[in-house]
Amino acid sequence: MTTADKLGLRTDELPAALLAGVEQRWQGLLEHCDSGQFREQGEWYSRFIGSPRRGELLQAFACSPALFEICARHPDWLPSLEANGLLENSIAPHSWREELRAACVNCATAEELAQILRQFRNRHWLRIVWRDLNRLAEMEETVADLSNLAEACVDVALDFLHRQLCEERGEPQSKAGHPQQLVVIAMGKLGAGELNLSSDIDLIFTYPEPGNTVGAARSVDNQEFFIRLGQRLIKALDTRTADGFVFRVDMRLRPYGQSGPLVISFDALEEYYQDQGRDWERYALIKARCIAGDRVAGEQLLDQLRPFVYRRYLDFSAIESLREMKAMIQREVLRRQLQDNIKLGAGGIREIEFIAQCFQLIRGGREPALQALELQTILGELARQQYLPGEVVAELHDAYRFLRNTEHGIQAARDQQTQQLPSEDDERCALALAMGFDGDWAAFESELSAHRSRVSRCFANVIAPAETEHENPRLSHDRWRTMLDDLQLDSVRETLEEAGFDAAEEAARLLVALLKGASVQRMQGRGRDRLYALLPLLLEDLGGVSAPTATLLRLIPLIEAVLRRTAYLVLLIENPGARGRLVELCDASPWIARQLAGHPVLLDELLDARSLYSVPEQSAMESELRQQLLRIESDDLEAQMEALRYFRLAHVLRVAASEATDSLPLMKVSDYLTAIAEVVLAAVLDIAWQNLVDKHGSPAPAGDDRRHFLVLGYGKLGGIELSYGSDLDLVFLHDLPANAMTDGARPVDAGSFFTRLGQRIIHILTATTRLGDLYEVDMRLRPSGNSGLLVSSFTAFSEYQHKQAWTWEHQALVRVRAVAGDDVLAKKFAKLRQQILCIPRAQDELVSEVIAMRQKMRDHLLSGVNKSAEFDLKQGEGGIVDIEFMVQYAVLAWSHQHPPLTHYTDNIRILESLNNNGLISSADTQALIDAYKAFRSQAHRLSLQEQKGRIAITALGAERKNVSRLWQQLMLST
Template sequence: MAEWVDAVRARLADAPDIAAAVPRAIAASRFLDAALQALTAADDALGDFTRAYADGETRRRVDAVLEGVDTPDSAMAALRRLRRRQMARIALRDLSGAAPLDETLHDLSDLADACVAAALGFVERRLQARHGVPRTADGVPIRPVVLGMGKLGGRELNFSSDIDLIFCHTDSGETDGARALSSDEYFAKLAQETTRLLLAQTADGFVFRVDTMLRPFGSAGALSASFPALEDYYQVHGREWERYAMIKARPVAGDLAAGERLLTLLRPFVYRRYLDYNAIGALRGLKRLIEDEVARKGLDDNIKLGAGGIREIEFIVQSFQLVRGGAEEPLRDHRLRPVLRYLGEQGYLDAGTASRLDEAYVFLRRVENAIQMYADQQTHALPEHEAAREALLCAMGSRDWATLQSRLNEVRAYVREQFMLVFAADEDDEGSASHKLVAALWSGTLTGDAALEALYSAGFRARPQAVLAGIEALRTVRLVRAMREATARRLLQLLARLVDESAAQADPETALVRTLRVIEAIAGRSNYLTLLRESDAARTALLRLCRASPWLTDFIARSPIVLDSLLDARTLYAPPDRDELVDELQRRAAPLQPPADTEQAMNLLRHYQREMTLRVAAADLVEALPLVQVSDRLTWLAEVIVAQALRFAWTEMQAQYGEPRRTDGACTGFAVIAYGKFGGIELGYGSDLDLVFLHDCDQLDADSVGGTRSIDNGTWMARLAQRLINWLATQTPAGRAYEVDMELRPNGRSGLLVSSVDSFGAYQQEDAWTWEHQALTRARWVAGDERIGRHFGQIRREVLMRARDGDRLREDIVGMRRRMRGELDKSNDACWDIKQGEGGLIDIEFITQYLVLRDAHRNEAIVSFSDNWRQLDALARAGSIAVADRDALIDSYRRYRAWAHERSLQQADGLAPAGAFAEPRACVRQLWQTILGD
């Protein structure tokens, strides 16, 4: 062994594993061999080769070599010598196995960041000495920013990569020196000289090859553009491939904070606010161009661009980033591996698939780096010469070329398979029978009886005329008639697939005709048409849900954003529990800060409500949830949305008016009380929310504190209540979250919108009617200040447990029920009103409420719950009702609600045939007579 090798190993004595690996490492890399010999000859200390660098250490070392350097030539020499030494360090740690892939990529990226920043600073100092500081017309300094793109932006730089940079500056103006330059001239010089300092080939080599072609207008564009010019460019001229490129954009030099502000401004260009499925087609087109280049240049062995290579893993990950990144912050990460891990954790990719793709990425990047470390050359092709192959085998620890080739083939085949699953070929299906049928119907070449016969033959044998009418109606929609030819072709492809797949449904006509109503609603939104054309899972789920329920069909048509939920059956038919609902909504709401983001936050609540309602309904329709759990989840959903809406409304009020204070200095509390179905945990699809608002402020005339302006506390509370209603009920382009009914507040419509908890208690004790105490049996705290919630609970117990005159109570309740039936009962000779009719739902509720009010003073457990079923259980345990009678009422209640629930999904009224439910109706009537004697 050469003496210099022994000398290197001796200097690495603190890391025996690295020292022992030196012979293998230099066998794998001619570059490292030469670099270590040079370092040995220069008697260079190698202590930092034995450990990972701390954050910022690379930057400090680069800055140190330029201290006192005052000429470009000396700066070039210093940076190149440092680069050579640092690359030797990185290569040795990688090839010896001391550094995992992430350390290698981060070290390479940190080195590039530091060199770009040092070069920029060196050139900037020289330019300012000659021309002064660039300033705006207002005298504000204009700062340079350098964006790292591609692998550098992702902190994933490979060993001999060039670095993709975009130079820009914060504003326009001119320098303030004697030899003044416009800002455009100044920053063009800064970009040009910085680039030269890095890439010029000297006796010491180069620092980094620099590519600036990703800047606006490419080679025809300015070397450095102002922020306003960049904003204008991406809004007006930005292309799809530039969105893809900007995913990786990261400020690497200059004013980094300004660079982050720029990327925030450009975010709407990169990430659409809503899910963007058109991005998949754009990426597919870009990949096709790359494949054509690979074929033309014979680059099949290129592990970056070839089939199953690194680029295909990047495309898989970035497709999800472009589609979903506007809605999910974790997908806006510049780095591939954390995003890939997130995709597996969230179920967008199967967890096993995400893990295998990560392993493939690590393997391919290690191969790529090993190829480039051999001679410090920018290549991605597998070596052909024997010496280079032997070096690669040494670097990868492979036994022979056949073994390494086999492993590569296995990895690339898996990557290719997964890529094809995400980017399935964009076939137009024009040769299929269903496409020919749809095209003929669409063009009018197939009409009348011939059209009906063709549809009958295609599987629509019960009502082919309904299918023909549905297609005709869609064809005449204005947005459809105005479609561009390419979009219309894609629509026909989608329709052909729907025709094929609806035949697999139990009722193909209903499935297809209702689905066509959804297609009509989204006709002007190519994004959603693309989603359905691209996703087999989404089409199948849509057909299934539309066939099952006209209510759900209309729900999806009104809120097409929920179509995204159809992509994954694992989540579609498994709605979250309460804690999951809370966590997910809070995660989505965290980045939003009203009042700046009020519109976006309002839409978030509406989209979330629709997405989760769809998931509950889907699970309901496939009988994955019993009725009680459906109501539970719809109620939980309303609770978390009301709570989040209150947080948003409070933040909005606080920003404007500060906060109201009590006399003890504590912040005033505000609470939301649920009544009716919401309070009774019995919400259905489309239910209103019956709400009452309470506060505990004891100085309503005092002013709020801490805001830009003050208002009296009473007004503050009233405005908060009104804003909360607006957050829930205002109609926006995304619809409304819930209708809100405030009729049950003290004094009804004439009462205050929000009451103090003390005045609420006094009203309930002294002025409330019996029917208001009936309503109180189904009331509970759902959001806001928990102290007020506990206070309300105590008031409720005291009111409900008050001893009452049984005869007077019976008279009040019977009289109220008689009036309700006279005004609301729709029963007639042909049908029976399941809600208001005699022996129906309301009778069961009134029986329960009567017993609660009559007997609660004897047993506190009776008022522990607000839902009908558990109240009946408590009454039975207290001896207020026989167990058999309790069971009969609960069974009747369950049967009625299940029937009414099913009718609501079918958009049908609550009128049953006159003879329906004879047994439970008779049972309820008998119990009414027995208990209430009416």
């Protein structure tokens, strides 16, 4: 009987190129089993080849001679894996350590440990390859299993070797007497949990604190102890024995590389990265993860190193380094002829990793979700946050899986560390079989080429070469460079005059003062180079605006603000569109210029004109902020506050940019500014509520999921008329009994709970952080003003409004509405507001009190104003407040007869309601609306120009006259 007969192999089961090899391996395995102690296993193999799972064994033996060799050396391993269900099923992450620890229970020597580790590795390598080649496990499970395998080996080996070395040299302790352990940081693929079948493991060893060992005859320094421990750990894993090796260990990523000490302390490690860390070390730390030793200390260390890896701002300074790295990759492919290398070659794994890494380094400091370790998680975030089109990310996902599976197919063949496509026909046939192409190399190669082509296309579009970024035929850089090299006041003035700068002498003085100032003189070489690369571009752009010198004056504070954070200079160098929009907006508005100078992080908003000049609806803003906050740990209040502040700054900038370029009308400006405030308030309430509930539990009765808390917005917020510098007039209400208790571990009464809630809301809104505050808050409109309770019960508020409130407080109710909080309580408040506003009032007394309050306000707020030369848009006679007081008077006077007057809180819709109810003529209504819009539009423009809300006494005369006429008619003739 032939070997083929024994195997029962049919020619349709495997490609012809692989038949002989599989037959030979099968014969050798059976002969080995028959000749020794493995007859029982031989019978298992014979039964298995006749079972429905026959195809799995043929696939594994055909595609992986290395797997067969393990089976030949250890015929019992595959049967035992099958008997335990491990060929068909996944292994839980925690089970790897448990199994290996159990195997090491009776281990007494380093030699025994080495043998156990190697057999553990090889047995599981057999299982992982079997499952991978037969697609019983997806690629993601394969890389996770390999990473879990490596992590278990490192961790268990370290535990054993630490105990052993402590017996010899004593236990390492800090100077304060705290026990010390080695911390093992995994880098690269192990750090990311993405090992391949033959990966090295890149490690860094460190320890928390200096000190000495105690408990042995001779004490040694902690560093000496841990260096010896590290050497033993490397030997346990890396040394090749009769059982092979566990994992090759690469320590070259440690500080100072191979010339540096094997182990250093946390302080020394941090000092190194702070003082000497290079760009490539930032890249390496993206995937750093503590895998063994003192894990708590290790995670704390990585948290401390995170600012080195991820800048808190958008790090466009990384572009230069990434561009250099990309060029190096491309040169290496050509030089080393790596076209057949599916990792390093064009369109290979490394290019996908580079694409993800670019976004991580540039945006990871601002987007914590991009700090994830796993490449596929990062790709998903790039699609979700729309940094890359969804279809591109889908192509990268597919290509990555295909390439990683190909890598595993290559490495499974010989258990060799290679990503080179095979050149021999039988090896190509085996790889094509492993990849599901029935051994058809041409079909496999076509699919591989398609994936690599798509990756190459995306790679080419990421970080464009410098020369293509800066192409602009309008630029005449030579004259600017000559001017900057000379920097004499007269020559600078002459050059600016030739370029069409108005007030060239003033512009020259500003420029020379900037460049000869101490801040610029102190700049390091690279920073100065970036500044001098930007200025010619900026000066050329300034030549195209209406007032170059004034705009330069507005830009200089921004330039000074970023001299020590030159990534922003790179942002403007690299992005002509953003630079042009910066100049345009600073030309249009000094207010916008000051916002950008105060918060350079907002320069990111200039990158995309579509979002800069497009303000989203409130629901979209709510979704955006919710997503941003979901990426932050719920107990990280500082990060939440920073996210809120950036959100508000960015969206207010979009509104201002849209208004400054006349793409957003006045009424929409106020609508959007009010919507931004409402979105922020809702989020602040959520954060403050969750914080207190975590501490004290909920004050609501069991089964009641209401919050029973309401935020009221008065004034401009209530009237949907916020402007850029508006503060928030707020009042807080609750509707639970004050003595109700919260249900948490540290209960407090409801009164205290809601007071603390109000305090926390105000703190989140007003605390000054790196990005400033959110809003100024005015709580003086609450019952009894500053002497009243911070949070009123609904009952107390109702009694106050019915019995104690002044007329001006009822006037304020005209422009109040619920802006955040409990919907049920909001409806109760709306009903109460209508009741109060509909109370019948004596007309003579009402008009007298309204006029008196108006005069008191005007006398107080217009003192010192030259009324013969200037008109104050808000407080002047016939201005905004006169319209507001007329509206408030009308609502208080007539709502008892016309309840619809209470439906709205904004002046324009109340005016329309007065007309609809026959109380003011259509002509008079339109005159007041037109005047109100004109005054507010002028006030908005002055705000963007950072000017006081006053105009020439001759301006808007018709509008003022109409308002004064109607004031006389409505208020003084009553």
